[in-house]
Amino acid sequence: xxxxxxxxxxxxxxxxxxxxxxxxxxxxxxxxxxxxxxxxxxxxxxxxxxxxxxxxxxxxxxxxxxxxxxxxxxxxxxxxxxxxxxxxxxxxx
Amino acid sequence: xxxxxxxxxxxxxxxxxxxxxxxxxxxxxxxxxxxxxxxxxxxxxxxxxxxxxxxxxxxxxxxxxxxxxxxxxxxxxxxxxxxxxxxxxxxxxxxxxxxxxxxxxxxxxxxxxxxxxxxxxxxxxxxxxxxxxxxxxxxxxxxxxxxxxxxxxxxxxxxxxxxxxxxxxxxxxxxxxxxxxxxxxxxxxxxxxxxxxxxxxxxxxxxxxxxxxxxxxxxxxxxxxxxxxxxxxxxxxxxxxxxxxxxxxxxxxxxxxxxxxxxxxxxxxxxxxxxxxxxxxxxxxxxx
Amino acid sequence: xxxxxxxxxxxxxxxxxxxxxxxxxxxxxxxxxxxxxxxxxxxxxxxxxxxxxxxxxxxxxxxxxxxxxxxxxxxxxxxxxxxxxxxxxxxxxxxxxxxxxxxxxxxxxxxxxxxxxxxxxxxxxxxxxxxxxxxxxxxxxxxxxxxxxxxxxxxxxxxxxxxxxxxxxxxxxxxxxxxxxxxxxxxxxxxxxxxxxxxxxxxxxxxxxxxxxxxxxxxxxxxxxxxxxxxxxxxxxxxxxxxxxxxxxxxxxxxxxxxxxxxxxxxxxxxxxxxxxxxxxxxxxxxxxxxxxxxxxxxxxxxxxxxxxxxxxxxxxxxxxxxxxxxxxxxxxxxxx
Numbered sequence: 001x002x003x004x005x006x007x008x009x010x011x012x013x014x015x016x017x018x019x020x021x022x023x024x025x026x027x028x029x030x031x032x033x034x035x036x037x038x039x040x041x042x043x044x045x046x047x048x049x050x051x052x053x054x055x056x057x058x059x060x061x062x063x064x065x066x067x068x069x070x071x072x073x074x075x076x077x078x079x080x081x082x083x084x085x086x087x088x089x090x091x092x093x
Numbered sequence: 094x095x096x097x098x099x100x101x102x103x104x105x106x107x108x109x110x111x112x113x114x115x116x117x118x119x120x121x122x123x124x125x126x127x128x129x130x131x132x133x134x135x136x137x138x139x140x141x142x143x144x145x146x147x148x149x150x151x152x153x154x155x156x157x158x159x160x161x162x163x164x165x166x167x168x169x170x171x172x173x174x175x176x177x178x179x180x181x182x183x184x185x186x187x188x189x190x191x192x193x194x195x196x197x198x199x200x201x202x203x204x205x206x207x208x209x210x211x212x213x214x215x216x217x218x219x220x221x222x223x224x225x226x227x228x229x230x231x232x233x234x235x236x237x238x239x240x241x242x243x244x245x246x247x248x249x250x251x252x253x254x255x256x257x258x259x260x261x262x263x264x265x266x267x268x269x270x271x272x273x274x275x276x277x278x279x280x281x282x283x284x285x286x287x288x289x290x291x292x293x294x295x296x297x298x299x300x301x302x303x304x305x306x307x308x309x310x311x312x313x314x315x316x317x318x319x320x321x322x323x324x325x326x327x328x329x330x331x332x333x334x335x336x337x338x339x340x341x342x343x344x345x346x347x348x349x350x351x352x353x354x355x356x357x358x359x360x361x362x363x364x365x366x367x368x369x370x371x372x373x374x375x376x377x378x379x380x381x
Numbered sequence: 382x383x384x385x386x387x388x389x390x391x392x393x394x395x396x397x398x399x400x401x402x403x404x405x406x407x408x409x410x411x412x413x414x415x416x417x418x419x420x421x422x423x424x425x426x427x428x429x430x431x432x433x434x435x436x437x438x439x440x441x442x443x444x445x446x447x448x449x450x451x452x453x454x455x456x457x458x459x460x461x462x463x464x465x466x467x468x469x470x471x472x473x474x475x476x477x478x479x480x481x482x483x484x485x486x487x488x489x490x491x492x493x494x495x496x497x498x499x500x501x502x503x504x505x506x507x508x509x510x511x512x513x514x515x516x517x518x519x520x521x522x523x524x525x526x527x528x529x530x531x532x533x534x535x536x537x538x539x540x541x542x543x544x545x546x547x548x549x550x551x552x553x554x555x556x557x558x559x560x561x562x563x564x565x566x567x568x569x570x571x572x573x574x575x576x577x578x579x580x581x582x583x584x585x586x587x588x589x590x591x592x593x594x595x596x597x598x599x600x601x602x603x604x605x606x607x608x609x610x611x612x613x614x615x616x617x618x619x620x621x622x623x624x625x626x627x628x629x630x631x632x633x634x635x636x637x638x639x640x641x642x643x644x645x646x647x648x649x650x651x652x653x654x655x656x657x658x659x660x661x662x663x664x665x666x667x668x669x670x671x672x673x674x675x676x677x678x679x680x681x682x683x684x685x686x687x688x689x690x691x692x693x694x695x696x697x698x699x700x701x702x703x704x705x706x707x708x709x710x711x712x713x714x715x716x717x718x
Binding site: 094105106109127130131132133134135137139142145157158159160190191339340341 | 403406407410411414415432433434435437441444445450451675681682683687
């Protein structure tokens with residue numbers, strides 16, 4: 001059974017605004033306002049470009065942030081993905 | 094039903110009660126206010142007995158109207174005027190969507206608005222009442238209404254709720270006893286008395302003001318102050334707005350505009366005189 | 382205004398409001414809001430030359446309905462994401478169905494909970510998935526839980542812990558204890574796919590369901606709004622050639638012929654809905670009692686005619702459960718208050 005794939009329509013659905021180093025997001029379909037802190041905005045950016053599973057996303061994210069990819073990175077990514085799925089910003093297949 | 098119709102800012106109310114006395118008290122409190130626009134009240138607030146027999150037997154007062162929340166605790170008949178004011182608040186809190194609501198008091202000077210968000214006990218109402226008697230015009234006591242199209246603060250000069258020690262303090266500074274409502278003891282909000290805004294606030298209730306400063310007061314502490322970041326301001330304003338979510342993306346844009354352009358700070362103060370002094374100092378620095 | 386008749390007339394015949402005075406408007410708004418028909422009313426009156434304060438108020442009501450619609454569609458989407466992995470396409474019911482399918486009944490309608498229908502044998506799977514997705518029980522007391530699972534046609538209501546929204550999961554449209562037994566399998570078999578992973582009832586079944594809700598699923602609170610839904614649906618569906626025949630067939634299939642006939646007669650009387658007379662049948666004396674109950678609101682928006690309300694409450698529970706059970710249920714409910 002292949003790993004779940006995550007995808008998003010973040011760019012089409014949201015109005016965003018940088019504020020104090022975070023990203024304010026208005027998600028039109030749900031009418032919800034979110035404050036996102038790194039690495040959530042970067043994760044959404046990567047998924048918006050291409051759907052990925054958690055493993056690929058972790059690698060891409062670490063590359064983008066210039067961080068070493070360790071086991072903790074994968075845990076953090078999976079936790080944030082779960083939050084983003086709950087919030088409706090990311091879908092999982 | 095006994096009935097009273099009144100316009101306060103942009104809200105034209107019809108208020109109803111099966112008991113006569115609370116409506117008479119309300120009429121006195123809002124003496125000199127205009128009638129509804131074009132004679133049409135578009136918002137109904139009312140009080141009523143939670144069960145039919147409670148109209149006469151140990152009377153209780155429930156808060157009702159076009160919009161109401163289930164499971165609100167009924168109030169004692171002696172506090173009926175307070176219940177009416179709460180019913181009037183509820184209609185705006187739950188039904189208003191033409192203006193972005195901020196839970197705050199506000200005063201105006203030279204066309205600029207000082208907005209003071211805060212919960213019960215923060216001192217926002219007392220400060221606004223006192224500033225209103227020393228050269229500022231009262232815009233609002235409970236809800237600041239921001240025009241969605243222009244971003245201006247629209248006056249909503251309801252009767253001001255003075256609580257506990259603030260009552261004597263403000264009584265001492267206002268000569269005209271007719272501006273005060275009855276003294277209400279042991280209400281769910283403590284000792285309470287309503288104050289009618291002064292003639293200027295009523296006469297100029299259709300003059301908007303530009304939001305120019307947002308100050309978060311905390312009454313009852315050593316004098317201190319601090320800045321408020323844009324992100325914190327956005328968060329606190331949206332948390333204190335009952336209709337932000339319902340306004341969708343335009344609400345987001347308008348709230349963001351406020352948070353990005355209006356300077357903001359918080360301050361603590363031990364008593365009204367220090368509070369007023371701190372406010373005036375902030376205002377001088379901000380050009381109000 | 383002494384009852385909601387003026388609201389029904391305003392909806393059916395918007396031009397009737399052109400003669401309104403100031404007090405008429407204030408009362409109409411209060412009644413419409415109490416009946417949760419202010420959005421629908423605002424769309425019906427949209428193009429009339431009305432006083433400026435009313436024009437603004439109605440604009441606001443339309444905007445509020447639009448917001449409500451967005452919220453409702455989002456709940457549908459989140460439910461789809463949760464349930465689709467189970468291989469189930471839930472059938473949307475009532476307001477959410479109207480909104481999603483773009484039906485006239487959805488115009489201006491304020492949507493409350495999300496109501497869906499799923500096969501009874503998949504109920505446990507759906508319940509588990511919703512609980513995993515952040516829903517909690519709205520009534521978690523033991524009596525309510527037992528009551529719903531044993532006697533009702535739906536799971537106990539679920540509320541989302543972050544969004545605060547509610548979802549009602551049905552397996553049929555009337556409680557199993559009711560004297561009429563709609564055919565749940567037939568409802569599902571005849572349902573229509575409206576989007577990948579989402580279904581709605583067939584037009585005739587939609588009317589049957591609306592009629593059910595109107596009379597057996599409550600004490601007629603919200604009755605006027607449900608009847609307005611029926612009016613809007615019928616005007617659209619009746620354009621299809623075989624519709625009345627289908628409605629007759631399905632109403633019989635679901636043992637709902639009398640309630641559907643009653644719904645048609647009441648819609649005709651209140652909204653002048655064009656109905657098939659052979660299906661609607663002759664007016665009954667009891668129809669007037671239903672009308673009185675449905676219009677029982679005064680010009681302040683307060684419910685009136687308490688005797689008729691109590692009668693309907695007992696009657697609607699009577700339709701759901703046998704008398705001994707009813708007595709026990711009412712006693713437990715009264716003690717809880």
